[in-house]
Amino acid sequence: MTDIERVGVVGCGQMGAGIAEVCARAGLDVRVAETTGEALEIGRTRLFNSLSKAADRGKISEAELKATQDRLSFTTDLGEFADRDLVIEAVVENEQVKTEIFQVLDQVVTRQDAILASNTSSIPLVKLAVATSRPDQVVGIHFFNPAPVQQLVELIPALTTSEGTLGRAQLFAEKALGKHAIRAQDRSGFVVNALLIPYLLSAIRMFESGIASREDIDNGMELGCAHPMGPLKLSDLIGLDTVASVAYSMYEEYKEPLYAAPPLLQRMVDAGRLGRKSGSGFYTYGQ
Numbered sequence: 001m002t003d004i005e006r007v008g009v010v011g012c013g014q015m016g017a018g019i020a021e022v023c024a025r026a027g028l029d030v031r032v033a034e035t036t037g038e039a040l041e042i043g044r045t046r047l048f049n050s051l052s053k054a055a056d057r058g059k060i061s062e063a064e065l066k067a068t069q070d071r072l073s074f075t076t077d078l079g080e081f082a083d084r085d086l087v088i089e090a091v092v093e094n095e096q097v098k099t100e101i102f103q104v105l106d107q108v109v110t111r112q113d114a115i116l117a118s119n120t121s122s123i124p125l126v127k128l129a130v131a132t133s134r135p136d137q138v139v140g141i142h143f144f145n146p147a148p149v150q151q152l153v154e155l156i157p158a159l160t161t162s163e164g165t166l167g168r169a170q171l172f173a174e175k176a177l178g179k180h181a182i183r184a185q186d187r188s189g190f191v192v193n194a195l196l197i198p199y200l201l202s203a204i205r206m207f208e209s210g211i212a213s214r215e216d217i218d219n220g221m222e223l224g225c226a227h228p229m230g231p232l233k234l235s236d237l238i239g240l241d242t243v244a245s246v247a248y249s250m251y252e253e254y255k256e257p258l259y260a261a262p263p264l265l266q267r268m269v270d271a272g273r274l275g276r277k278s279g280s281g282f283y284t285y286g287q
């Protein structure tokens with residue numbers, strides 16, 4: 001079994017909240033950190049709403065709901081992560097921000113064998129690993145949105161990651177969380193985004209060039225290929241800022257035109273149309 005009982009999650013946005021929910025529902029003690037009290041309150045509300053929905057839909061009993069809530073604690077102070085066995089960073093896809101968090105975690109997490117993991121979609125793990133004094137204990141654990149639903153986790157060892165750390169991360173993902181784990185090398189996009197992002201960018205280019213309407217593009221893939229959602233709806237779900245930043249990282253790494261973000265994507269990000277989380281993207285939400 002896994003030796004991980006106390007988990008820290010840095011960031012309580014879409015992914016952080018989902019990851020914290022998965023861990024707490026798996027019976028682990030979970031502490032969640034955000035930068036400000038306001039961000040923490042928004043994150044806590046997002047997480048508790050999702051848990052309440054799970055209870056309303058009969059996925060967890062009222063007693064499990066209460067027990068899961070009790071396993072969750074919230075803080076704005078990373079110093080409270082000292083006793084964590086595993087910390088999963090799930091903040092914005094920004095190398096500098098993530099690097100600084102890893103430097104702080106390295107200072108505050110006192111457990112000698114603690115694993116420091118990142119949910120990054122595209123930033124080289126090795127850069128985060130060498131920002132710490134324990135590069136052998138840094139690993140990528142990449143979840144998919146919505147984290148409570150998607151069965152997959154990608155495990156990404158940096159060049160410095162030890163086999164022991166990778167093995168413990170795999171046991172955690174599979175045994176503690178019940179996810180299916182696949183391994184990928186530390187190359188931008190790993191397995192899933194390396195295949196998915198060019199597809200999403202192609203759909204945005206298709207829409208931008210007027211070849212088809214957004215609905216027809218999405219219906220094409222939903223009804224023609226049985227995808228649960230079409231590429232423009234999926235881009236809205238992931239967040240257009242995230243799609244753009246993953247595309248930039250991949251373009252930076254490979255210099256392949258298929259990874260270049262189309263102008264429309266960047267304009268939408270500049271306009272604050274980030275998809276579901278901002279209320280509008282390719283579609284409008286919450287009206």
Ligand SMILES: C[C@H](O)CC(=O)SCCNC(=O)CCNC(=O)[C@H](O)C(C)(C)COP(=O)(O)OP(=O)(O)OC[C@H]1O[C@@H](n2cnc3c(N)ncnc32)[C@H](O)[C@@H]1OP(=O)(O)O
Pocket residue numbers: 050057120121143144145146147148149150193196228229234238242246
């Ligand atoms: C970019 C990153 O690095 C990587 C990524 O994340 S790539 C993105 C990967 N994700 C995808 O490809 C998502 C594809 N879409 C889907 O899987 C589905 O459309 C979807 C799960 C989002 C919604 O499913 P859909 O059937 O349309 O809606 P709905 O009936 O509301 O939900 C289906 C089930 O998922 C659950 N669900 C949906 N959204 C949820 C959420 N945010 N949290 C928890 N559960 C959720 C529902 O409760 C429901 O569960 P039930 O069937 O047991 O009652």
